[in-house]
Amino acid sequence: MKKWNIKLSEFGENTENHLRLLIENEKIKGNEEKTKITMRLGDPSVFGNFPPHPSIKSAITEAIQRDKFTYAGNVGYIFAREAVAEYASHMGEIKADDVILTNCCSMSLEMCILALANRGENILVPKPCYHYETFTNGIGIEIQYYNLDPENDWQIDLVHLESLINEKTKAIVVNSPGNPCGNVFSLQHMFEIIDIAERHCLPIISDEIYEFVTFGDVKHYSFASVSKNVPILVCSGLTKRFLTPAIRCGWIIISDRGNKLQEIRKGxxxxxGGRGFGPNSTIQHALSNILKNVPQTFFNNVNARVDNNARLLFDHLNKIKGLRPIxxxxxxxxxxxxxLEKFPKISSSMEFMQLLIKEQNVYTFPSECFHFPGYLRLVLTIPTDVLLETCTRFEEFCNKYLNNEQ
Incomplete structure (x- = not known):
């Protein structure tokens, strides 16, 4: 008699998000004598101290009245794509036909990778980096990791990048402003990256979800605004800059001055594009007002507050022996x-993170999750008082485990 034998597919078996997997499988119990502090997920809305601008809620409320809740086709409504094209005018001449609306930036990235690479082929991504392998492992697309240099503002090691390129390489993924490093590429460095891409005839997938989230006099430039000959697929959305992670609205902007991506555009x-049908209809109706009505002063204030948190955190952690914030x-x-050489009883940043939870109830992500051991990733959007308490707990923890003979 035939028996039930239902197994997870190869795609399902090989697909995983390292950050989410760590959270779901984590069995460490935090110290209940201390309040829980989480510096994990890149969600600025968690603590309520970075709310979105009121005009966003108004735009959504008004959009509900106009929305007929109908399908918007593969790429989104024309009026919503026109709004994104206008918003992206800093990239050059962008038209509505160059815009594809998606459910989120992650979906935009996945679509671009799927359009460019086949099983057995590879794309180049930075290390440390966001978990792009979530989009590739289940379908056999290989990832080659090129190094970022922590001693040089996390710029790309260009020699290492170019050494990885072979006949099966289909694209270079770049991320600036970057996750998890907080790096922002200079114009000169962008020209150097584009030069390599042009010499090897490789398109660039530019993850710009943190566009314009920069500190002080540092400026963000889109790769689409810099490149003249290399085709760029820009992936972004509302999540980070507009402080709306759950809205689920992203986009792809196709910048292709030489018309080299004809087949990719069509695909x-x-x-x-038929796999997702874009973001929900109400957000598309609200998109024009969201992109137009949030004032620049709001963005300036948010950036200044995150910058202040970064400086405060840096100043406090930099005084603690055994820690070196960047x-x-x-x-x-x-x-x-x-x-780690100063903490003889701790073998890795993963173990450091686990002990920090157990003893101090402070949750971070170890850089093993980003293919670059030896670091912790800290989120900068927590309230200032919580940030200072976090620093106190780090100091207490480090003083306990520090090798005092050094």
């Missing part, structure tokens, strides 16, 4: 280097 619009230039993250 994204007519084929791959000041970010943008995004909402800071990487904290653990000088």
């Amino acid at each position: 994204l619009i007519q084929k791959i 000041m970010p230039k943008g995004s909402i993250f800071m990487l904290l280097k653990i000088e």
Whole structure:
């Protein structure tokens, strides 16, 4: 007699998000004598101290009245795509036909990768980096990790990047402002990256979800605004800059001055775009007002507050023996280097994180999750009083485990 034998598919078996997996499988119990502090997820809305601008709620409320809740086709409503094209005018001449609306930036990235690479082929991504392998492992697309240099503002090691390129390489993924490093590429460095892409005829997938989230006089430039000959697929959305992570509205902007992405454009619009049908209809109706009505002063204030948190955190952690924070230039993250040689009873940043939870009830992500051991990733959008309490707990923890003979 035939028996039930239902197994998870190869795709399902090989697909995982390292950050979410760590949270779901975590069995460590935090110290209940201390309040829980989480510096984990890149969600600025968690603590309520970074609310979205009131005009966003107004735009959604008004959009509900106009929305007929109908399907918007593969790429989104034309009026919503026109709004994104206008918003992206800093990239150059962008038209509505260059915009594909998606459910989120992650979906935009996945679509671009699926359009460019086949099983057995590879894309180049930074290390440390966001978990792009979530989009590739289940379908056999390989990832080659190129190094970012922590001693040089997390710029790309260009020699290492170019050494990885072979006949199966289909694209270079870049991320600036970056997660988890907080790096922001200079114009000169962007030209150097584009030069490599042009010499090898490789398109660039530019993850710009943290666009314009920069500190002080640091400026964000889109790769689409810099490149003249290399085609760029820009992936972004409302999540980070507009402080609306749960809205689920992203986009792909196709910047292709030489018309080299004809087949890719057609595939994204007519084929791959049909997998998701864009973000929900109400958000599309609200998109124009959201993109137009949030004042620049709001963004300036948010950036200044995150910058202040970064400086405060840096100043306090930098005084603690065994810790070496790296000041970010943008995004909402800071990487904290653990000088493990000074903590003889702790073998890795993963173990450091686990003990920090158990003893101090402080939750962070170890950089093993980003393929770059030895660091912790800290989120910068927590309230100032919580941030200072976090520093106190770090100091108490480090003083306990520090090798005092050094």
